[in-house]
Amino acid sequence: MSERIRLQPLKEAARITQMLDLVLGADRFDRAPVDVIGLALEYSRQVAPDSPIHEVVERNIPGCVGALVYGEARPRQWAIMYHAGQSDGRRSFTVGHEFAHYVLHRQLIEEDGRYDGGIYCDENAVVRRDGSGIEQDADEFAAALLMPFHDFRRQLPAKARADFEALGRLAKRYGVSLTATILRWLEYTETRAIMVVSNEGFAHWAKPSKAALRSQKRKHATRSQAGRCPRQRSPSSGS
């Protein structure tokens, strides 16, 4: 991977966020979430008129939630695809993630032989935000673009406890899923919290806040000092 062309996700997201604040007003989220599809089409035409994203379309791409693909013709024409059947909120983050690949990685994706015709992204990378490398870049960009901290922190201060009602309200404000909203909140909350995603009683995956992680580490350290092996614990919720 070429480091020299690797752009910083947060810096790029902040640049676009500032531009949107300027054009639409800093209170724009009181009116509507980021129109990420419109933004991807318009922004790509501005920055790369010969090689824009020419469509954002729903497709059946089994095993993937989204993709950024290019055609045979040169200069390249790009398209964002999102897997069929996603809720509006899920789709918004997926498109944000693929838009990030366009902004940050399109040159790499075109030049690197590992990406044949484009990049395909799975649920682990996009929904759980658990990818690495350029997948992580794309998640950071999408989260920062759709849920900028300057607004999020005002709505829900770091020390404030959150309940499903407050988080649900914010999911609506940003036009994303409840999962994406909670993952964003866990990035900065100073409360001890952990999200457990389960299905029919089985926990699939979990993500703690930094404060919860710190107190968990302290607990383990105390147990180790006492000469006991820390046992595997099942996720639980805290305040």
Ligand SMILES: [Zn+2]
């Ligand atoms: Zn991706």
